[in-house]
Amino acid sequence: MDDQTRLMHSHGVGMAGHPGLAQHMQDGTAGTDGEGRKQDIGDILQQIMTITDQSLDEAQARKHALNCHRMKPALFNVLCEIKEKTVLSIRGGQEEEPPDPQLMRLDNMLLAEGVAGPEKGGGSAAAAAAAAAAGGVGADNSTEHSDYRAKLSQIRQIYHTELEKYEQACNEFTTHVMNLLREQSRTRPISPKEIERMVSIIHRKFNSIQMQLKQSTCEAVMILRSRFLDARRKRRNFNKQATEILNEYFYSHLSNPYPSEEAKEELAKKCSITMSQVSNWFGNKRIRYKKNIGKFQEEANMYAARTAVSATSVSAQGSQANSPSTPNSAGSAGSFNMSNSGDLFMSVQSLNGDSYQGGQVGANIQSQVDTLRHVISQTGGYSDSLAASQMYSPQGINTNGGWQDAPTPSSVTSPTEGPGSVHSDTSN
């Protein structure tokens, strides 16, 4: 006799003395001896315990037989009484548990990252926030941003798909268990509250699985986020063309290498970088140029010569009104849309003739003059009229170590403009 059978037999003996069962026996089985009763109960219990080992058809048949068994009501009563005794312990575990703080944290994070909750443009808000945190300006256009958004969107999609699967599985399983319990309630006493409790247990189990999903999603978002920010932090050299554009601007505005907002925007667009990167570049360039002028001399010469040649060629073409020529980038680098800057020589004449044509024109002229003067100073020739006014300092740095606010002859500067107006050299 195996343990199960022994257990059943012992229960059978025990239940023989049970008042409910005894009553039933008195009612329905009067006249039968004790051995026979024990045998009956043992049979029933054995049938119940072995029901799981049987095939579905077999079990169905057994179940039917059990339901029709004459002892079934008695057994039901016994189970009811046992249940009454144990119901207290069940009640003990029914208290509502407070919401898990970790789950709340995860939920909040997923909500903030735009993974959970309503669609926030594929997490673009979070991406923008991340970009802002990284100090990027205009990062909305960056490749990193779109990558981040795409990846976040992927995470969001996977999360929702998995969540849906879990919910579906949870619902299916809950329905299955509820049906099972309802079915079982024919043979054993099961109250609706118990079914409810079982449902909540199932939900708790599935919630813990959901929490794992949320945790994994959060981790994925964190990794993505850190990678995104790291990528921004990571230094990447600008491409050659971008550096050339920036250098051309820098050396053609050497007297005042402070691009205006518009110029920065233009440069940023041309170089496919952000405005803050342009600002950084100019900040670094100014300080490094100033620190080591000698080192940059060759570079300065090259760009100055290039610009001068461009300007001269433009000049040779005549002062066409619709010419897109620029003082600094008439070459491959593109234009900064500086009007009236075509005729360098005329500009120089104007300078010498003290015939200033207006702020913007003056600014553009200034660039040309910077370039020309630089070339001249480097070649050692031509020092008459220009030098007479104020010899060009190739470095564009005054004796105080700062950039010359008004590096050109006073005649160049508009009488209505202060030194600060030189910044308008980039006022396209």
Added chain:
DNA sequence: GACTATGATTCGAA
């Protein structure tokens, strides 16, 4: 691996 170049960041001053 040392060194240099260079983009980014931080901090104080104006």
Added chain:
DNA sequence: TTCGAATCATAGTC
């Protein structure tokens, strides 16, 4: 806010 200056951190070169 912008700039200069110092510094950090990484890429590229030898």
